[in-house]
Amino acid sequence: MFRRLTAGAALLAAAALGLAGPASAADAPLRDLADARGIYLGTAVTGGKLTGAYADTAAAQFDSVTPGNEMKWGSVEPVRGQFSWTGADRVVDFAEAHGQRVRGHTLVWHSQLPSWVSNGTWTPDALRTVMTDHVTTEVSRYKGRIDHWDVVNEPLNEDGTLRQSVFGATLGESYIGDAFRAARAADPAAELYLNDYSTDGLGAKSDGMYALVERLLAQGVPVDGVGFQAHLILGQVPSTLEANLRRFADLGVDVAITELDIRMTLPATDAKLAQQKADYAAVTRACLAVTRCAGLTVWGFTDSDSWIPDFFPGQGAATPYDENLNPKPAYAGIAEALAPVTPPGPAGCTAAYTVQSQWGGGFTGQVTVRNTGTAPLTGWKVVWEYPAGQRVTQAWNATVTQTGTAVTAANLSYNGTVPAGGSATFGFNASWTGANPPPAVLTCT
Missing domain, CATH: 2.60.40.290 (Immunoglobulin-like)
Known part of the structure; x- marks a missing residue:
């Protein structure tokens, strides 16, 4: 399933294993290190950029890809009943050509909806039908080709209560179970996830998510996993991240870090990059420490393809690679956290x-x-x-x-x-x- 570094991608990775000085061009790709530790290491990608060095690096270093926008409702069904699969197909085809799994993102979300959904006047039955038809159509198209689906994305407010989106306001919490059941019927083999941000550490929102997952499981809703986006700020990795992942895993579901980036106030400095390296390593170790943590996905692997500067002016440098596709110390932080672990023998x-x-x-x-x-x-x-x-x-x-x-x-x-x-x-x-x-x-x- 895994392929080795191409010569060009290996040279890109060469500088990554420390704050200064090149490493050997034969350092193992991140995807191989992750596989040896029993998890996947993924990245979000932009389908239209999957050529040249961008594509080479994405293929060489990561064993899972998430389409950043190409599978969202507004992209695939901009007009009711009229579907456009070009972008999504490009990402799935790329993944299959390079031995990668795909994380489908996302089926039901309050944002990036087509206007006909977000601005429609709906009865509960009509909206439920529109939603489940959309889920069924998209999941069925990629049946057997998607490893994980983010079925419902960002359903909660910051205080852990249900977000009053068009779905929450019209259908209440029941829309979540309906979406999951439709996805399970369309592809029984895919892993189905509930995904949200600001749930990474213990707190009101993660408590709300925990209670929601408990209720859904009690109702027989087929929730296989919970995704933690982990859009983090430099130096602020939650100290309770591992404990939080573990309590969800103890409910009997898998967990995953689904959208990791760690932003800083620009400009980047050696000190900030060193802290970012430590932060990426800490998140990776937290996943490794929890048996049911399936893997980790960075939300874009290069700063040239990051959403952060557009949403947080003056901040950025949030990914493991710089804008020129050179690995940053953050890359080394991930690699070092994934390195084989040797327990001390009886004599040390x-x-x-x-x-x-x-x-x-x-x-x-x-x-x-x-x-x-x-x-x-x-x-x-x-x-x-x-x-x-x-x-x-x-x-x-x-x-x-x-x-x-x-x-x-x-x-x-x-x-x-x-x-x-x-x-x-x-x-x-x-x-x-x-x-x-x-x-x-x-x-x-």
Whole structure:
């Protein structure tokens, strides 16, 4: 499903792994790092821009795409009963050509509605029919091709009460259940989400969303997940984000970060970019910490395609890439949070895995063994599982064996003793086909 970086996209990613200085062009794409950790890493895209370097980067780095506007009601059904699928088809076709999933956004929303809906005079029955017909038509068209749907978007006010949109005012809360049931009937395999902003941390609005989800589930409404948009301000990642995601997951639904960006007052400075790096890492770690967090989507991966400057004058630089498609420190924050985690061994032994260089069909890897304990190591062994069929062909500074996908590396006579606080490094050459994601976990003993 995953493809490796093209040469151009790899060079774009090269500068991303620190605040200054280039990294190796063979650093694993974000999509591979995320896959190894069991989540997806997506981006919103603009269909008309899916060419050239923009398309290359979107394809290389992300394993899920969300159409920014192309699937909204005003885009696909501007006139009642007359549908335009060109933009939506472009995004779905692009995703399928690059082994990506699609997050459908969005079926029922109070904004970007065609005027015939928002300004119509409706009886409850008439509006319900119009809404469910629209949901059925759109979901049916893409049946089997959409992984997640944002079925209802932004249904709540800031205090957690129901927004009095044309739907809320005419139909009350029942419109939410009706929309979900219509979507489930049209595509039983798609994951159906309720999505909103300012629900990321504990508070009145997230409490309202929690109570709403409880009610919907009690009514048998097929809510599979809850999306947290996470349009955040620099330095203000909610300290309760992880706890909030977990309480929703405990209801028996999946959760996802669906529209992440972290805006700052311009101009960007090194200090602000460093804080943004830490903030992106914190959000990524919060998702990883919750078993039912399905994934994370950035709302546009480049500042040239961000909505922030138009809505928040004087603010911007909110995405992981700058306007010239150069990765920012935020990219590195995501990558570092997604890096394989090695629990300390019984003697304080840890191991870190990196790809030093990569070429068609092969790569050179390196593992650094560290002694985080207080006593010397008198021998070490590192074990990992390859997720994509990679095969070790040569090794140095360790005895490396492989059985199936399982790899075991043991010290040689001259580097088995590692003092407290010290390290030992070994390397290897290996082959790969199709993808080269890193192992999810290394075990060091």
